[in-house]
Amino acid sequence: MSQSGVIQRLLPFTQWLPELRRWQVVRADVVAGITVALIIIPQSMAYAKLAGLPPVYGLYAAFIPPIIAALFGSSRHLSTGPVAMAALISAATIQTIVPPESESYIVYSILLALMVGCIRLGLGILRLGMLVNLLSGPVVVGFTNAAALIIATSQLHHVIGVSSAKSAYHYQTVWRVLEQGAVQPHWPTLGMAGLTAALLLFGRLKLRQRPYVLGAVLVAILVSWLSDYPGAIVGKIPRGLPVLQQPQIDWQVVPQLFMGALILTLVGLLEAMSIAKSIATKSKQRIDLNQELIGQGLANLVGSFFQSFAVSGSFSRSSVNFASGGITGFAMLISSLVVMLTLLFLTPLLYYLPQATLAVIIMFAVLNLIRLEPMLSAALTSRQDGFIGALTFLLTLALAPRLHLGIGVGIALSLVMYFYRSMRPHVAYLARHADGSLRDADANGLALDQRIAIIRFDGRLYFGNTSYFEDKVLEAVSRISELRYLVIDAGGINQIDASGEQTLRQITERLRDVDIDVYITRAKPQLTSVLERTGCMDYIGADHFFTWNQHALEHVWSQMEPTYKARCPLNVPTPKKESGAWSI
Numbered sequence: 355m356s357q358s359g360v361i362q363r364l365l366p367f368t369q370w371l372p373e374l375r376r377w378q379v380v381r382a383d384v385v386a387g388i389t390v391a392l393i394i395i396p397q398s399m400a401y402a403k404l405a406g407l408p409p410v411y412g413l414y415a416a417f418i419p420p421i422i423a424a425l426f427g428s429s430r431h432l433s434t435g436p437v438a439m440a441a442l443i444s445a446a447t448i449q450t451i452v453p454p455e456s457e458s459y460i461v462y463s464i465l466l467a468l469m470v471g472c473i474r475l476g477l478g479i480l481r482l483g484m485l486v487n488l489l490s491g492p493v494v495v496g497f498t499n500a501a502a503l504i505i506a507t508s509q510l511h512h513v514i515g516v517s518s519a520k521s522a523y524h525y526q527t528v529w530r531v532l533e534q535g536a537v538q539p540h541w542p543t544l545g546m547a548g549l550t551a552a553l554l555l556f557g558r559l560k561l562r563q564r565p566y567v568l569g570a571v572l573v574a575i576l577v578s579w580l581s582d583y584p585g586a587i588v589g590k591i592p593r594g595l596p597v598l599q600q601p602q603i604d605w606q607v608v609p610q611l612f613m614g615a616l617i618l619t620l621v622g623l624l625e626a627m628s629i630a631k632s633i634a635t636k637s638k639q640r641i642d643l644n645q646e647l648i649g650q651g652l653a654n655l656v657g658s659f660f661q662s663f664a665v666s667g668s669f670s671r672s673s674v675n676f677a678s679g680g681i682t683g684f685a686m687l688i689s690s691l692v693v694m695l696t697l698l699f700l701t702p703l704l705y706y707l708p709q710a711t712l713a714v715i716i717m718f719a720v721l722n723l724i725r726l727e728p729m730l731s732a733a734l735t736s737r738q739d740g741f742i743g744a745l746t747f748l749l750t751l752a753l754a755p756r757l758h759l760g761i762g763v764g765i766a767l768s769l770v771m772y773f774y775r776s777m778r779p780h781v782a783y784l785a786r787h788a789d790g791s792l793r794d795a796d797a798n799g800l801a802l803d804q805r806i807a808i809i810r811f812d813g814r815l816y817f818g819n820t821s822y823f824e825d826k827v828l829e830a831v832s833r834i835s836e837l838r839y840l841v842i843d844a845g846g847i848n849q850i851d852a853s854g855e856q857t858l859r860q861i862t863e864r865l866r867d868v869d870i871d872v873y874i875t876r877a878k879p880q881l882t883s884v885l886e887r888t889g890c891m892d893y894i895g896a897d898h899f900f901t902w903n904q905h906a907l908e909h910v911w912s913q914m915e916p917t918y919k920a921r922c923p924l925n926v927p928t929p930k931k932e933s934g935a936w937s938i
Contacts, residue, residue: 366645367425370682379681386680387688390671392565394420394435394689395696397671397719399588399704400712401436404505405663406445406454407463409588409712410701412436414596416693419657419665424683427649428642429630431680433671433689434653438720439498440622440666442505446755447614451607453520460661461602462611467664468601469608469615471655474623478647486624486643492732492743493764494624495725500750500760502723505716512713513547515540515585524754543585547710550574554718567715574711575703586709591701595694596660613758618664621761626650626667633676669722742767779813781826783833784843784903792903805838806910807831808903812846815854823854827861837870839910843903845876850884858885862894873910875900 362369373379394416402412416435423434445454448462477485507528511518514535521527550570557566578587627643634641654664675685729747733740742764750760784792785800785808794810795802807830811823831837850858862872877885877899885891891899900906 363645365425366428366649367683370430370684373682374684380684382679382681383685384688386675386678387685388692389565389678390433390675390680390685391689391692391696392568393671393674394433394668395693396567396571396712396715397668398436398693399707400715400719401438401441402663403709403712404438404445404508404716405436405441405463406449406459407663408460408591409704409707410591410697411460411463411661411663413591413693413697413701414660415657415662415665417596417662417690417697418660419653419662420686421690422656423649423653423665423667424686425649426645426652427683428640428645429634429667429672430639430682431633431637431672431676431685432626432630432646432667433675433686434626434650434667435665435671436663437622437625437666437668438505438716438723439501439625440618440664442501442508443614443618443621443757444664446757447611447618449755451610458604461604462607463663464601464658464661465603465607466611466615466618467654467662468603468658469611470618470622470664471651471653471658473615473619473651474647475651475655477619478644478649478651481644483623483643483647486620486627488765488769489620489624489761490739490742490764490768491728492739493746493761493768494621495728495732496743496746496764497621497750497757497761498723499725499729500747500754501757502720503751504754504757505720505723509713509716510535512586512709513544513717515543515710523752525751540585542583543708543710546574546578546583546585546708547714549577550708550711550714551718554714558718570715571707571711574708575706578706578708583706583708588704588707588709588712591704593698593701595697596662598659599661601658613762617758617761618666622664622666623647623650625669629667629669629672633672637676670719738771742771773818776813776816777818778822779811779819779846781812781823782810783830784808784810802834804834804836805914806841806907807834807837807839808841808843808907810843810846814849815847815857816849816851817853820853820857824857824861827865831865831868831870839871839873840865841873841875841903841906841910843876844874844878844881847881848878850881855884855888855890859890859893871898873898873900873906875903875906 374383395413398412398416399409400412402409402415405411420434423432427434444463444466447466448459451462452458477483504524508524510528511531514531516531516534516539518527519530521530553570553573554567557564557570561569577583623646627641627646630641630646650666654662657665729740729743732743745767746760746764749763750757753759782794783796783802785795785802787793787798787800792808793800809826809830811826813819815823827840830840865872872894874894882891882899885894900909
């Protein structure tokens with residue numbers, strides 16, 4: 355790698371920094387950055403409340419982390435900062451250790467951000483971004499839908515204006531809140547929530563590309579101030595920037611936070627990458643998963659030294675950044691500058707902000723997380739995937755706030771199903787169809803030849819499925835009493851390990867002992883290269899390997915006695931119109 359390539363790998367922002375020499379780029383980024391800031395300011399305070407923290411910590415998380423992620427991430431448009439999912443997982447993780455009113459709650463929230471940063475950074479440096487594939491699509495969708503419902507219902511007490519009596523499980527808490535609200539709702543709070551919801555709904559329908567969330571906040575603050583609003587308000591927000599200080603590390607608590615940090619790492623990264631890739635498709639930009647891990651990791655790690663809780667990429671703000679004309683990561687620096695000015699000069703204006711307004715902002719934000727179509731699609735594609743997605747959804751809802759249990763079961767079941775499928779891949783017995791092609795005999799109701807068996811193994815041949823492969827070969831022997839030739843269609847074998855190679859030798863040896871000859875067709879280079887190195891190809895016989903099934907059949911048929919050819923013409927080779935015409 356050249357010196358410039360090394361510099362760009364270590365300092366990704368050097369790729370877009372030279373573009374800022376053009377005034378058009380600077381102007382576009384300034385407009386996009388200000389637009390994103392007008393959204394992130396109310397959102398960050400709302401998500402801080404969701405995380406169980408004072409609203410000012412949301413502004414802290416919207417100040418430093420976006421700068422670091424923009425400088426060291428691979429995406430030019432990803433807006434990093436407080437998001438609903440990360441806030442929920444953070445709160446669910448810490449509330450199992452200490453209550454939100456505890457003095458240690460803020461300390462542990464910052465410590466969790468530090469741990470998330472270290473895990474993501476470590477995975478990125480080690481180029482282990484592939485671990486995000488542990489989260490299958492149905493698990494993610496099931497967990498996200500459940501989390502969205504949990505987030506929305508966790509704000510009901512702020513909307514109704516009643517106290518939230520915490521219970522062991524989230525659904526019990528929601529039921530108590532609804533009972534209190536049915537008996538004695540706080541009408542001014544309900545009215546403020548209704549006003550905010552109406553403003554947000556109008557903004558979503560009519561002002562999609564404008565900062566309508568901030569507009570709703572300003573209207574709510576004005577109404578609260580003029581009417582001497584009797585409901586809960588944000589109150590005094592400390593003015594000033596977060597000071598640089600080392601997070602307090604309680605080594606006894608670290609193991610208890612680890613599972614939450616790991617879930618935050620995987621879910622947050624998957625969420626961020628899906629956003630970045632979606633926008634990159636439109637912007638024609640290349641996204642590096644491992645570099646994004648480094649950027650997101652540094653954002654959380656450095657942010658924890660400035661009192662930030664765990665952050666991730668935001669879909670809504672990233673989309674607004676791109677739609678507003680943002681070109682480089684400089685837009686996020688402008689956004690952070692606006693947040694900095696807010697912390698320095700504008701926090702007194704937020705004193706009368708109703709808690710009900712923040713709750714409705716959260717509830718509207720998570721509506722985008724609920725997706726029913728992917729769950730239905732997963733069920734139609736595979737009943738097992740549909741079951742895993744539905745079970746993840748139900749367990750996450752039922753076991754909340756212990757979110758790690760729901761997604762943990764989903765991940766475990768996905769891995770079990772993956773290994774089960776790889777250990778029992780599809781195996782087809784091929785036979786001649788009326789159109790001359792070779793097709794799955796069982797699926798098409800075709801009769802098998804009584805001397806020649808052709809089996810196709812659709813999977814890699816490794817230690818986990820060699821026994822299954824051997825069983826299928828023995829099944830062919832038992833199904834065809836006069837079997838003389840076994841043709842193994844290896845077109846689906848992409849990989850073979852030592853156990854698979856040994857099994858091929860053993861099968862060949864055993865079948866030869868009972869006068870059955872083995873041929874292999876359509877073997878890929880990654881298979882033949884292994885068999886050549888180990889000598890297995892010579893053991894089987896290089897003349898027993900054919901490029902196409904048809905070629906093997908022609909060779910085998912030439913060795914058949916005339917009486918059999920006359921009696922069983924099923925596999926008479928069809929004249930080839932072109933090479934490989936009948937290979938399947």
